[in-house]
Amino acid sequence: MSATAIREAAPPTLAPSSRKMVHRTRGRGHGPIVRLMSPSDLGEHLKPFVFLDLFEADMRAMSRGMSIHPHSGIATVTVFTDGDVTFDDPEAGHGTIGYGGVEWMRAGGGVWHGQELSAGASATVQGFQLWVALPPELENGEPESQYIEADAMARAGPAHVIVGAYGGTASPVRAPGGINYLLVTLKPGERWTYEPPAGHSVAWVAVAKGGLLASEQLSKGDMAIFEAGEAPIMLQGGEGSGTTFVLGSAVPHPHDLHLGYYSVHTSAQALAAGERRIEELGERLRAAGNRRTASGSTPVFR
Template sequence: MNAHTTPVTDAHALSPRVIVYRTLGHGSGGPITRLMSPSDLGQSLKPFVFLDIFDAQESAIQAMAKMPLHPHSGIATVTVFTEGHVHYDDPASGSGTIGYGGVEWMRAGLGVWHGKEMTAPADATRIQGFQLWLALPEALELSEPQSHYIEAQDVPKIGPAHVVIGRYDGAHSPVNAPDGINYLLVTLQPGERWTYSPPPDHTVAWLAVASGKLDAGAVVQPGEMVVFADEAKPIVLEARGLESTVFVLGSAIPHPHPLRLGNYSVHTSAQALAVGEGRIRELGQKLKAAEDRVTPSGTVPVFK
């Protein structure tokens, strides 16, 4: 990683954590930009192994809706929205709306096929947010899949932060995620300053900005992801400019296993990867044989 030498200065924080790497990711000019993959930043930020920012307007929303179903194993996906909202409709989970502050949690575990379990309303003009992958611990990477939709009113909020995953400042997310991981969705008003003090063993830390500008020791632009030094120090942040700043922030205990990668899978060993990919193939055959699974609202529930 390339070192960034500009420190955060804050009279109320002692030696805050500094940025050591920054990226605008890469995309093909469409609504999705890849900020982190398991084969690059995911190697040093595990259990965080993948991050997309999506920003779709009008026709691009419909294009995203046409993306095909795809499989996963060994990971959990976490989807949050920073602008707009979507509908979910699943016989096993009920129906409702996920917007800012809510979350879709999908633990693939042994294997799933998904990709159309949420739909944007017909009159949507912009849908923006992040999809994150978490590498699951060895005890859960081949577990039975889970799929949950948690609306904003059920996600605890501490100051400017929604606690999407984990525990922070007395708040505990309802998401059934592995221990040792925090993932926050934060909005700071112009000029607002906020310090995130992760648990001492959360030496992995990063953030990505959806909108506005954020001073994290250097200014972080919309669409940019930054990585912090591996150390037990607070992260001091301030919103810059005339608009509010919206971002996601992750911290965690480092994932102790090497990453074994498939096309859509991340596991801790070659043996576990073989089991997960075998289950994906089996589910794919069952999916082809299944009847039309589209709900009246146009969603396709997770196949597991």
């Protein structure tokens, strides 16, 4: 069987060889945001994936409620499963991100962000924000932002390849190796098999819409962790509605997690360096004053 997504007419249930789930959660909700994973809980088991939020809200209201805040040691990956937003960055230009597009923000040694995306044409948006722990050579390095519209993203069958490489195609996101992150929509009853690349023993899914049959039935708001290994993951869209979900797989992050309030590093020394840089940037940010653009966004401060 090739290392590509396989689409075929699906039987009512999946074959018993489908990779088993070992944990599922619906997270903790706070207003329009549900925290599905944090570095201090599931992130320890799924690293380099260390944080995941599912959000669904009026983007205008959510932007007003989101304060500008710092990060170091991680990259954030934001995708939208419904609706669209605009970006306006002096280095990256202006455009729209909807389903299949991505904001990739590598914090590295330190950034302040939180209002770089503003409302688009849609009344509401739904999507996921993921944090990825960076390796030692990048965790205190130069920050970088990429805003990539859907038509520039790679596709592998029903999946947009947000990060990594799959099915003979690769994402334009400049992410570390050994990480795949896919955004997938399946029609009702449609069956799809994900075959992890060699070494990708970490794997999970989170459902944004509809029902998803894996080794168990999942529904909107569920996150599930698969048993460690490299066996294929067989998935099927829910009858009557289909499904939209994200799937992550990776080579395990071999480092301990050293946690700050907004930062994740591989050592106490790297964390201290990141927090010093964040403090310095914060002083410069306060001196810079109002940086809001005409579109209503505030660019990432690097």
